Amino acid sequence: MIEDTPEEWRVTATSTPFTGKKTSVRTDEVVMPDGSTATRDYQVHPGSVAVVALDDQDRVLVLRQYRHPVRQRLWEIPAGLLDVPGENPLHAAQRELYEEAHVKAEDWRVLIDVYTTPGGCDEAVRVFLARGISEAEGDRFEVSDEEADMEMARVPLADLVHGALAGALHNNCLAVGVLALRAAQTGDGLDALRPPEAPWPARPFTP
Structure with missing residues (x-):
């Protein structure tokens, strides 16, 4: 099987010129294969989770939210940051599905x-598939800022796949998620997908 492999080139110096609320920017001096040194700036991110919530009519729960950096209102799937180092990504995904859509899932x-x-x-993102979805109990989570203006819909998977390939839908988690779901449906089947506690070397966690 073709697969990515871990590797780390030597860093001779590092600094953090910017630190924000959730992320930061790091500058590393990295030794290249020919022995020269190059500067690499990159954003340091805690990681994220996202959820493709699929109902029994083959519809996916999506949210429409304003994203200021791209000046667009994008259709997205529920997603959020791994706010706590070492946080179990499944628990984070369940929380995001509840907070953003007031929905729970059985599978x-x-x-x-x-x-x-x-x-x-x-940034590393784990995209989950959630099935057996239903309305969550209790009061809805109180949202603010951009999330206070979100729209929610259930859209046929086929329409989302078409929209992504047609260039009408641009959110990366939505596009990757629905295309992966379609590939799984037409491949080995959804029950062949990895279990929710599968190891994630990019963001190790406690099961």
Whole structure:
């Protein structure tokens, strides 16, 4: 099987010129294979989880949210940061699904793991598949800022796949998630996906 492999080139100096609320920017001096040194700036990110919540009519729960850096209102799947170092990603995904959509799920699988922009950021995202979804009990989570203006819909998977391939949908977790789901459906089947507690070397956690 073709697979990525861990490797770490020698760093001779490092600094953090910017530290934000959730992420920071790091500058490393990295030794190249020919012995020269190059400067590499990148965003340091805690990692994220995202959820493709699929109902029994083959529809996916999506949210429409304003994203200021790209000046667009994007259709997305529920997602959020791994706020606590070593946090169990399944627990984080269950929390995000509850907070953003007030939904719970009976069956969880790992759909796909990706690095969002490995040339400039170390963010790793685990995308889960959630099935057997239903309304959560209790009061809805109180949201603020951009999340207070979110729309929610259930859209047929086929429409989301078409929208991603047609260039109409641009959120990376949505595009990667729905395309991976379609590939799994037409391949070995959803029950062949990894279990929700599968190891994740990019963001090790306590089961």
